[in-house]
Amino acid sequence: MPRVGMMAIRKDALVNATISEIGRRGSLDVTMGQIAKAAGVSSALAHHYFGSKDHLLLAAMRAILVEFGAAARAELARASTPMERLTAIATASFGGRNFCPDVISAWLTFYVMAQRDPQAARLLRVYQQRLVSNLIHSLRPLTNDAPRIAATAAALIDGLYIRHALADAGPPDAEAATRRVTDYLELAIR
Amino acid sequence: MPRVGMMAIRKDALVNATISEIGRRGSLDVTMGQIAKAAGVSSALAHHYFGSKDHLLLAAMRAILVEFGAAARAELARASTPMERLTAIATASFGGRNFCPDVISAWLTFYVMAQRDPQAARLLRVYQQRLVSNLIHSLRPLTNDAPRIAATAAALIDGLYIRHALADAGPPDAEAATRRVTDYLELAIR
Amino acid sequence: MPRVGMMAIRKDALVNATISEIGRRGSLDVTMGQIAKAAGVSSALAHHYFGSKDHLLLAAMRAILVEFGAAARAELARASTPMERLTAIATASFGGRNFCPDVISAWLTFYVMAQRDPQAARLLRVYQQRLVSNLIHSLRPLTNDAPRIAATAAALIDGLYIRHALADAGPPDAEAATRRVTDYLELAIR
Amino acid sequence: MPRVGMMAIRKDALVNATISEIGRRGSLDVTMGQIAKAAGVSSALAHHYFGSKDHLLLAAMRAILVEFGAAARAELARASTPMERLTAIATASFGGRNFCPDVISAWLTFYVMAQRDPQAARLLRVYQQRLVSNLIHSLRPLTNDAPRIAATAAALIDGLYIRHALADAGPPDAEAATRRVTDYLELAIR
DNA sequence: AATGAATGAGGATTCATTCAT
DNA sequence: GATGAATGAATCCTCATTCAT
Numbered sequence: 001m002p003r004v005g006m007m008a009i010r011k012d013a014l015v016n017a018t019i020s021e022i023g024r025r026g027s028l029d030v031t032m033g034q035i036a037k038a039a040g041v042s043s044a045l046a047h048h049y050f051g052s053k054d055h056l057l058l059a060a061m062r063a064i065l066v067e068f069g070a071a072a073r074a075e076l077a078r079a080s081t082p083m084e085r086l087t088a089i090a091t092a093s094f095g096g097r098n099f100c101p102d103v104i105s106a107w108l109t110f111y112v113m114a115q116r117d118p119q120a121a122r123l124l125r126v127y128q129q130r131l132v133s134n135l136i137h138s139l140r141p142l143t144n145d146a147p148r149i150a151a152t153a154a155a156l157i158d159g160l161y162i163r164h165a166l167a168d169a170g171p172p173d174a175e176a177a178t179r180r181v182t183d184y185l186e187l188a189i190r
Numbered sequence: 191m192p193r194v195g196m197m198a199i200r201k202d203a204l205v206n207a208t209i210s211e212i213g214r215r216g217s218l219d220v221t222m223g224q225i226a227k228a229a230g231v232s233s234a235l236a237h238h239y240f241g242s243k244d245h246l247l248l249a250a251m252r253a254i255l256v257e258f259g260a261a262a263r264a265e266l267a268r269a270s271t272p273m274e275r276l277t278a279i280a281t282a283s284f285g286g287r288n289f290c291p292d293v294i295s296a297w298l299t300f301y302v303m304a305q306r307d308p309q310a311a312r313l314l315r316v317y318q319q320r321l322v323s324n325l326i327h328s329l330r331p332l333t334n335d336a337p338r339i340a341a342t343a344a345a346l347i348d349g350l351y352i353r354h355a356l357a358d359a360g361p362p363d364a365e366a367a368t369r370r371v372t373d374y375l376e377l378a379i380r
Numbered sequence: 381m382p383r384v385g386m387m388a389i390r391k392d393a394l395v396n397a398t399i400s401e402i403g404r405r406g407s408l409d410v411t412m413g414q415i416a417k418a419a420g421v422s423s424a425l426a427h428h429y430f431g432s433k434d435h436l437l438l439a440a441m442r443a444i445l446v447e448f449g450a451a452a453r454a455e456l457a458r459a460s461t462p463m464e465r466l467t468a469i470a471t472a473s474f475g476g477r478n479f480c481p482d483v484i485s486a487w488l489t490f491y492v493m494a495q496r497d498p499q500a501a502r503l504l505r506v507y508q509q510r511l512v513s514n515l516i517h518s519l520r521p522l523t524n525d526a527p528r529i530a531a532t533a534a535a536l537i538d539g540l541y542i543r544h545a546l547a548d549a550g551p552p553d554a555e556a557a558t559r560r561v562t563d564y565l566e567l568a569i570r
Numbered sequence: 571m572p573r574v575g576m577m578a579i580r581k582d583a584l585v586n587a588t589i590s591e592i593g594r595r596g597s598l599d600v601t602m603g604q605i606a607k608a609a610g611v612s613s614a615l616a617h618h619y620f621g622s623k624d625h626l627l628l629a630a631m632r633a634i635l636v637e638f639g640a641a642a643r644a645e646l647a648r649a650s651t652p653m654e655r656l657t658a659i660a661t662a663s664f665g666g667r668n669f670c671p672d673v674i675s676a677w678l679t680f681y682v683m684a685q686r687d688p689q690a691a692r693l694l695r696v697y698q699q700r701l702v703s704n705l706i707h708s709l710r711p712l713t714n715d716a717p718r719i720a721a722t723a724a725a726l727i728d729g730l731y732i733r734h735a736l737a738d739a740g741p742p743d744a745e746a747a748t749r750r751v752t753d754y755l756e757l758a759i760r
Numbered sequence: 761a762a763t764g765a766a767t768g769a770g771g772a773t774t775c776a777t778t779c780a781t
Numbered sequence: 782g783a784t785g786a787a788t789g790a791a792t793c794c795t796c797a798t799t800c801a802t
Contacts, residue, residue: 495678
């Protein structure tokens with residue numbers, strides 16, 4: 001029963017379905033049919049709204065990145081000291097829906113997509129740069145080696161992600177991952 | 191002098207072609223046809239030798255892991271002090287053919303494959319565990335926090351890999367990556 | 381003054397859009413969506429008014445044929461001698477909007493449609509017969525071989541159309557085409 | 571049961587199937603599946619050999635054009651006087667397999683295809699030019715108005731084709747069509 | 761009168777895989 | 782040992798068409 005204003009609802013549903021299906025199946029080889037079914041619509045509608053599979057994938061990626069950005073901003077808002085800010089960034093990285101197997105899988109998948117899709121690569125680089133510059137900004141008052149430490153911390157975060165994508169033992173431990181990053185940062189600025 | 195059969199030659203060619211094609215195209219979406227052509231044989235032969243695409247992919251993965259293991263052992267053989275051993279591991283991680291865009295892409299791809307193929311996952315976990323236990327072994331004389339530091343260093347290595355998979359600027363800088371890891375290790379054991 | 385309902389306006393707009401879109405894209409592969417958009421309405425409305433794509437195509441065809449018929453009648457009304465009547469028919473064939481690339485393309489398309497749609501075939505045959513009988517009627521006073529000459533002239537007209545559908549050089553030259561037909565007719569009745 | 575050397579056989583079969591299916595269905599809307607089935611192979615094989623539907627269509631077009639060219643040459647070889655040459659051209663135009671409903675339909679279809687495919691347009695123009703220049707060459711000794719007469723005759727030939735594409739009465743009458751053309755030519759050079 | 765929403769059916773194309781030679 | 786031939790199954794995508802509003 002078609003109602004007016006379904007577009008936004010359907011788009012959201014499709015984006016979410018994309019993420020969860022990628023997560024569930026653990027690969028880019030999700031078909032539009034699977035995604036559409038998971039969203040409760042026909043694959044034709046998915047095309048109608050997104051134009052192509054790549055566009056839908058990109059939209060899903062963007063959604064994850066946006067969500068991560070929002071989480072980061074929220075955490076940062078509560079921080080006052082530089083060190084608190086650093087902890088906030090680490091917490092945001094592994095917090096919320098970010099560190100679920102679903103999203104980790106999707107993340108990995110996007111890295112792969114970025115290998116051939118310039119737009120995906122751009123999107124991912126924006127995320128990376130934002131992460132690094134957030135870190136640098138907070139590190140600056142604490143050390144004069146901010147850029148290098150930030151780069152290392154960023155790589156560490158990505159590495160922890162990837163390692164968890166492979167872990168067989170239940171849900172990933174966000175706290176442990178966060179602590180690993182903050183431990184490094186504390187060590188580095190001392 | 192035992193004459194090497196065609197089989198071994200072809201298998202090698204196919205495995206190498208697999209790696210380089212994955213690298214060149216930057217995705218799992220390499221077709222058997224592409225691989226076979228790159229190896230100079232028919233795709234039917236690839237099946238004849240490997241049974242299926244997944245098996246060939248797995249063989250390629252195994253080859254990369256073996257090569258990495260050999261490099262690591264070679265580096266370690268030249269090391270005498272614990273710190274030298276740690277540096278050797280880092281060097282091996284980013285040395286040889288390991289840190290070429292080709293191999294990084296393939297690596298990424300294998301992580302994705304591991305999401306759905308248990309055998310691939312197992313293979314990758316073996317690598318991870320070996321890396322970690324190598325690190326632990328070398329760290330033990332230097333610190334009593336070896337497991338944690340090793341885990342962090344391993345994640346850092348993986349993170350540096352992934353970050354380089356996305357870098358747009360020419361060939362990855364192996365030395366810089368190595369230094370980043372040794373810097374962390376030195377910091378951690380101090 | 382009877383106010384024309386929306387229906388007539390929309391139907392006209394759709395028919396015109398059909399012709400111009402067929403012309404613009406040069407093929408039957410025009411979609412209802414394209415036509416509807418060009419007419420400034422939704423594709424659902426096009427269905428509402430015409431029932432199906434075939435019906436709309438048929439209506440467009442009919443419109444072209446009607447327009448051609450009107451042009452022919454108008455030219456004929458001004459003619460008094462048999463030879464003037466023949467010239468009038470030729471002029472009408474290539475005059476007005478008839479000889480624009482748009483309409484030529486549409487014409488071609490209708491010929492193709494007629495291959496499978498009996499109604500379209502019937503429509504086209506009506507046009508052909510009218511053209512031939514117009515020619516015969518005007519030739520009768522001038523020759524006793526009217527039917528054959530008329531048939532040849534009609535084929536010549538169609539042939540000139542089709543040749544111009546392919547010409548790459550700008551807009552078709554209506555005058556030259558007309559002259560070619562009258563030249564033949566003058567030759568034939570001499 | 572795969573045998574070596576099937577390629578040429580299959581390609582031929584597919585090209586013929588393309589022509590006959592276009593003819594049978596009377597439109598470009600023939601599917602690869604229909605063509606392939608008519609050729610007794612899978613649609614995948616058709617793609618394997620021709621790369622795409624457009625390429626197959628083009629190949630079919632080329633085949634018709636080649637066949638026509640061969641017929642024309644054969645007829646011309648038997649002609650000695652200029653007038654005989656002209657008759658030969660007309661005969662070839664409507665002779666052989668050329669004037670079957672199948673081929674006429676295909677021909678029409680190619681005209682439509684030429685509206686959007688530059689390669690198809692080029693092919694068709696080559697045919698047209700060859701026809702015209704053949705005519706001019708043979709007309710030259712007989713008149714000093716060769717180009718104009720040739721152009722008219724060429725258009726007439728195309729027109730007769732198109733008119734026969736629509737005729738409902740059984741197989742087209744090649745002789746009558748030929749005579750119509752030669753009648754015109756005789757008239758024109760007198 | 762008019763449309764956004766939605767879909768089923770179908771089409772081109774790709775690809776891993778099999779098989780006879 | 783090696784390959785050309787061949788295909789079934791699957792995927793993305795398009796489009797005419799329907800329907801509730």
